[in-house]
Amino acid sequence: xxxxxxxxxxxxxxxxxxxxxxxxxxxxxxxxxxxxxxxxxxxxxxxxxxxxxxxxxxxxxxxxxxxxxxxxxxxxxxxxxxxxxxxxxxxxxxxxxxxxxxxxxxxxxxxxxxxxxxxxxxxxxxxxxxxxxxxxxxxxxxxxxxxxxxxxxxxxxxxxxxxxxxxxxxxxxxxxxxxxxxxxxxxxxxxxxxxxxxxxxxxxxxxxxxxxxxxxxxxxxxxxxxxxxxxxxxxxxxxxxxxxxxxxxxxxxxxxxxxxxxxxxxxxxxxxxxxxxxxxxxxxxxxxxxxxxxxxxxxxxxxxxxxxxxxxxxxxxxxxxxxxxxxxxxxxxxxxxxxxxxxxxxxxxxxxxx
Ligand code: 1CP
Numbered sequence: 155x156x157x158x159x160x161x162x163x164x165x166x167x168x169x170x171x172x173x174x175x176x177x178x179x180x181x182x183x184x185x186x187x188x189x190x191x192x193x194x195x196x197x198x199x200x201x202x203x204x205x206x207x208x209x210x211x212x213x214x215x216x217x218x219x220x221x222x223x224x225x226x227x228x229x230x231x232x233x234x235x236x237x238x239x240x241x242x243x244x245x246x247x248x249x250x251x252x253x254x255x256x257x258x259x260x261x262x263x264x265x266x267x268x269x270x271x272x273x274x275x276x277x278x279x280x281x282x283x284x285x286x287x288x289x290x291x292x293x294x295x296x297x298x299x300x301x302x303x304x305x306x307x308x309x310x311x312x313x314x315x316x317x318x319x320x321x322x323x324x325x326x327x328x329x330x331x332x333x334x335x336x337x338x339x340x341x342x343x344x345x346x347x348x349x350x351x352x353x354x355x356x357x358x359x360x361x362x363x364x365x366x367x368x369x370x371x372x373x374x375x376x377x378x379x380x381x382x383x384x385x386x387x388x389x390x391x392x393x394x395x396x397x398x399x400x401x402x403x404x405x406x407x408x409x410x411x412x413x414x415x416x417x418x419x420x421x422x423x424x425x426x427x428x429x430x431x432x433x434x435x436x437x438x439x440x441x442x443x444x445x446x447x448x449x450x451x452x453x454x455x456x457x458x459x460x461x462x463x464x465x466x467x468x469x470x471x472x473x474x475x476x477x478x479x480x481x482x483x484x485x486x487x488x489x490x491x492x493x494x495x496x497x498x499x500x501x502x503x504x505x506x507x508x
Contacts, residue, residue: 164290164291164293164294164295164297164302164361164362164363165294165361165362165363165400167294167297167298167299168294168297168298168299168300168301168302168363169363170299171186171233171234171299171300171301171363172184172185172186172233173186173188173233173234173301173363173364173479174301174363174364174401175477176444176477176478176479177364177401177403177422177423177444177477177479178401178422178444178477179442179443179444179476179477180477181508182506182508183507183508184502184503184506184507184508185469185472185478185479185480185502185503185505185506186233186234186479186480187232187233187479187480187481187498187499187502187503188232188233188234188235188236188303188479188481189226189230189232189481189482189485189486189495190236190405190481190482190484190485190486191485191486192226192230192232192236192486192495193222193223193225193226193236193238194222194485194486194488195488196486196487196488196489196490196491196492196495197225197226197229197492198492199225199229200222200225203218203221203222204218204222208253208254209240209254209256210240210242210243210246210253210254212238213238213239213240213243213285214285215285216285216288216289216292217292218238219237219238219239219285219289219293220289220292220293220296222238223235223236223237223238223289223293223302224293224296224297226495227297227300229492229496230492230495230496230499231496231499231500231503232499233300233301234300234301234302234303234363234364235293235297235300235301235302235303236302236303236305236366237286237289237290237293237302237303237304237305237357237362239286239305240254240260241260241305241306241307241311241312241368242254242260242307242312242315243283243286243353244278244282244283244306244349244350244352244353245312245316245349247278247282247283248275248276248277248278248282248349249274249276250262250274250275250316251263251264252315258320258321259315259320259321260315260320260321261319261320262315262316262319262320265316265317265318265319265327266313266316266317266342267317267327267331268338269338269341272338272341272342272345275342275345275346275349277348277349277352278348278349278352278353278356279352280352280355280356280359283353283356286353286356286357286360287356287359287360290302290304290357290360290361290362291360291361294360294361294362301362301363301364302361302362302363303362303363303364303365303366303403304354304357304358304362304364304365304366305354305357305365305366305367305368306350306353306354306357306365306367306368306391307350307367307368307369307370308350308367308368308369308372308384308387308388308391308404308406309342309343309344309346309347309350309384309387309388309391310328310343310369310371310372310375310383310384310387310388311368311369311370311371311372311406312346312349312350313328313339313342313343313346314328314371316342316346317331317342324374325371325374329374332379332383336383339383340383343383343384343387344387344390346387347387347388347390347391347394350367350391351390351391351394351395354367354391354394354395355394355395358395358398358400362400363400363401364400364401364402364403364423365395365400365401365402365403366402366403366404366405366425367388367391367392367402367403367404367405367421368405368406369384369388369404369405369406369409369416370405370406370407370484371406371407372384372406372409372412372416373406373407373408373409373410373411373412373427374408375412376411377411377412377415380412380415381415385415385418385419388404388416388419388420389418389419389420391420392404392419392420392421393420396420401422401423401444402420402421402422402423403421403422403423403424403425403446403479404416404417404419404420404421404423404424404425405424405425405446406425406427407427407483407484408427408429409426409427410427410429410430410435410438413426413430413435413438413439414438414439414440416439417439417440417443421443422443422444423443423444423445423446423477423479424439424443424444424445424446425445425446425447425448425481426445426446426447426448426483427447427448427483427484428447428448428449428450428451428482428483428484429483430448431448431467431471432445432447432448432468432471432472432475432478433471433472433473433474434471435447435448436474436475441476442476443476443477444475444476444477444478444479445472445475445477445478445479446478446479446480446481447468447479447480447481447482447483448468448481448482448483449464449465449468449480449481449482449483449498450464450482450483451482451483451484451485451486451487451490452487454482454486454487454490454491454494454495454498455489455490455491458494458497461494461497461498461501462501465498465501465502465505466505468480469502469505469506480502
């Protein structure tokens, strides 16, 4: 089969799945469920295949990416797979010296802080991430009607790692650049928008059914600053992939005050963390978009009855939505009992079967 027809096959098979229908705000047989970070350390089979293999190395091996991406689909019966990778993979692929340190996250050897540093952010070519193209092809063949979600980091969140040099809670150097040298900041997020757009296009060309833009840390900004300094770059990313017609999901943590703007940036589906109930979130986002969320991932540490009661609250708040994709309000925590996730998928399916 030619690459082109393979790509068409993957997307066509998944086209009428509950997840794709919910993203398009069409009627669904049941509310679709997937979990951010569903592949990863909460699964013993993940820890086993990753043994002795550094995180970034595993992202570059299509056999491992395929196996790890499929693990939560097999185990939990989720309605979508998310491609196993990391938001910093495209930066590594263009030659930025960075590593993902266990228990820490992405660490950048030589942070980007000056105009001269921008020259290190060259464009991403599809050939830089041929392992991604290969793994997406393998996955869509295996997944059949289960959609595969591609993803990338949004310009602000990627910039925060590049500027701070690693994870941060306060983003002081990032904000120092935004407010102190807005032109340098604008040029930096412009470069990152081009890289992120190219990375998403590679995944879509290879056959993913939907894409999610993770602006995990955008909630650190006030709405006026988000609108001025961040939204234009994220909007360029959404524009760059609009022609493909695949659903575009936009997610961040602590973004209650930004939900309207995150929808306006161009998303088809807005991800909501657990701080804003979905019936309030839909008022903030406005009509014409589906919502994704929003069970607090920490609830999964409570007894089964409590998980079900909190899930009922999410489903009740979602009742009037045009489209709802059930998810956690942020990623699965590594010490979560995997059986609690499997039970949650079955519970949402049962409660919402039509
Ligand atoms: O060795 C390991 O197992 C490392 C842990 C790990 C994993 C499993 C990291 C390091 N990244 C990943 C995979 C990953 N990262 C996925 C894959 C699949 C899935 O969701 O099932 C995805 C979607 C990401 C995306 C990602 N990476 C985000 C956005 C999502 C979010 O959680 O907000 C962010 C912010 C990152 C950076 C990152 N990579 C890894 C860590 C621990 C972090 C966060 C560091 C921090 O707190 O700033």
